[in-house]
Amino acid sequence: MAELPIEIALDDERATQRLGQDLALALRPGDCLALRGDLGAGKSTLARALIRCIAADPGLEVPSPTFTLVQSYDLRIPIAHFDLYRIADPDELVELGLDEALGDGAVLIEWPEHAGDALPSGRILIEIDEGPEDSRKVRLNGPDQAMQRIRRSLAIRAFLGAAGHDDADRQFLQGDASTRTYEAVTTAGGERLILMDAPKRLIGPVLRDGKRYAQIAHVAEDIRPFVAIGSFLRDNGFRAPEILARDLDTGFLLLEDLGRGGILDDQGLPVTARWEAAIDCLVALHRTDVPRHITIQDGTAHTIPPFDREAMLIEVDLYLSWYLPHKLGAEPSPRLREKFHAGWNGLIDRLENASKSLVLRDFHSPNILWQADRAGIERIGLIDFQDAMIGPAAYDVASLVQDARVAVEPVLRDRLVARYEHARRRDPDFDPVPFREALAIMECQRATKILGIFVRLKKRDGKPGYLRHLPRIEAYLRRTxxxxxxxxxxxxYTEAGITPSES
Structure with a gap:
């Protein structure tokens, strides 16, 4: 069934600007927004707010393209802003580069009625009618997929309003390898908050026993695990963001902003003292008793899943399914598959008696925020833990010392591992010999999985930027x-050119 048009009443110019932000955060490359309305209806106000939001610069100069006909902006999403009021013939759009602009990014078009039939059929039509004083009525209509994105962005605006921040400014902050996105929210009073948009996801086909990849690998499918694990961390003295508002069913969270300071310096290199603090945080976490079930505010209980054989195996299988075909140009042989699975089953057997703890799963530099105003373990801000499991304590150590986004040299890696071992020697349940073995297995398991994930992100999800990290992961594997x-x-691994090395 086709999506119904969206109708919005705007009370004043500020409301028009807010709608521009809401549309900006729903925009995708290839979108064509056709803004229709009389002179003074607010088309330029809406376009200006949208462009400034994408630029993350509320003071950006956004001149009207009335005389230049098109104004281009090289932003996170490249934007071409057209004004067709003065064109004499729709064919002029070819010379103005409409097709190229749609291929590179998104397009805003004022006076679209002057384009005749030259606009793409999948355009999003935004009709603006003036009302009394500065009020406006806006009607939006377009393809179903685009309308779904716009409706979700407008739902976020309503969520912020219900939390008392209807006049907040919104800006895109980041996305990640999942379907989650984050926004920086600045309230009318100047407070900075974080909006997490995490729609419930069921990605990919059913693979085995009626389960999808995410279910077998124990990847969170909604935001309840994030709420549960965050509550556990805060209750035990760890620095996870406070949740200020929530809509658990829709997938919205309004979070405390832990800042932008990380554990890398201005050149993107590890700051040793901060990485040591991160190791100290893991030591404290691995000494903390973890409940099997955590009840959250809506009364539901989150059961922390185990990092079990099925999860480990389906993760390393990404190496066979995605990385090897990318590397070799062919599917792996049955002989290689059999040897790979036999080898990994044997390694997982050896983890049976490894020390277990809460495994945050992505404990590396992109997800660690430095809290300069705090002391002890609270200096480490934790923001990505919704996929936490109970498994070998060595896993998060491996995640840190083989950071997927920044090179950790062997000297620093060995220093961090030695610091962890020294701190834990006084724990009666810790033995450095099996820990070192478990660490090697977990380093190999994680690196193997990441090679597959990064190729999958490129080939399946259209995110080629992750491929630049492959040489680093391959180097980690050679050492491990x-x-x-x-x-x-x-x-x-040698079949793919990854040969063991001591260096």
Whole structure:
């Protein structure tokens, strides 16, 4: 069924500006927004607010393209702003570069009625009618997929209003490898908050036993695990953001902003003291008893899943399914698959008696925020833990010392591992020998998985930027494979050119 048009009443110019932000945060490359309305209806006000939001610059100069006919902006999403009031023939759009602009980014068009039939059929029509004083009535209509994006963005605006921040400014902050996105929200009083938009997801086909990949790998499908694990962390003295407002069913959270300071310096290199503090945080976490179930505010209980054999195996299978075909130009042979699975099953058997703890799963530099005004473990701000499991404590150590986004040199890696071991030697349940073995297995498991994920992000999800990290992950694997416990897997990696190395 086609999406019905959206009708919005705007009380004043500020409301028009807010709608511009809401549309900006729903915009995607290839979108064509056709703004129709009389002179003075507010088309330029809406377009200006949209462009400034995408630019993350509320003071950006956005001149009217009345005389230039088109004004281009090289932004996160490239924008071409057309004004067709003065064109004499729709064919002029070819010379103005409409097709090229749609291929590069998104397009805003004022006076679209002058284009005749030259606009794409999938355009989003925005009709603006003037009302009394500065009020406006806006009607939006377009393709179903685009309308769904716009409705969700407008739902976020309503969510902010229900939290007492209807006049807040919104800006895109970041997306990640999942379907989650984040916004920076600035309230009317100047407070900075974070909006998490995490729609419930069921991605991919059913693979086995009626389950999808996310279900087998225990990847969170809604925001309840984030709420539950965040509550556990805060209750135990860790620095996770406070949740200020929530809509658990829709997938919206309004969070405390932990700032932008990370554990890298201005050149993007590790700050040793901050990485040591991150290790200290893991030591504290691995000494903390973890409940199996956590009840959250709506009365539901989140069961923390185990990092079990099925989860480990389906993750490393991404290496076979995505990385090897990308690397070799062909599917892996049945012989290689059999040896790979046999090797990994044997390694997972060896993890049976490894020390277990809460595994945050993505404990690396993009998800660690430095809290300069705090002390102890609270200096480490934690923001990505919705996929947490109970599994080998060595996993998060591996995640940190083999950071997927920044090179951790062997000297720093060894220093961090030694610091962890020294701190835990006084724990009666810690033995450094099996820990080192578990660490090698977890380093290999994580790197193997990431190689597959980063290729999948490029080929399936259209996110090619992740491929630049492959050489780093391959280098980590070469070092890790030198550990004797990983010898049964050597052939599975040397076929892809990843040869064990001590360097």
């Amino acid at each position: 494979l030198a550990h004797p416990v990983l010898h049964p897997l050597h052939d599975c």
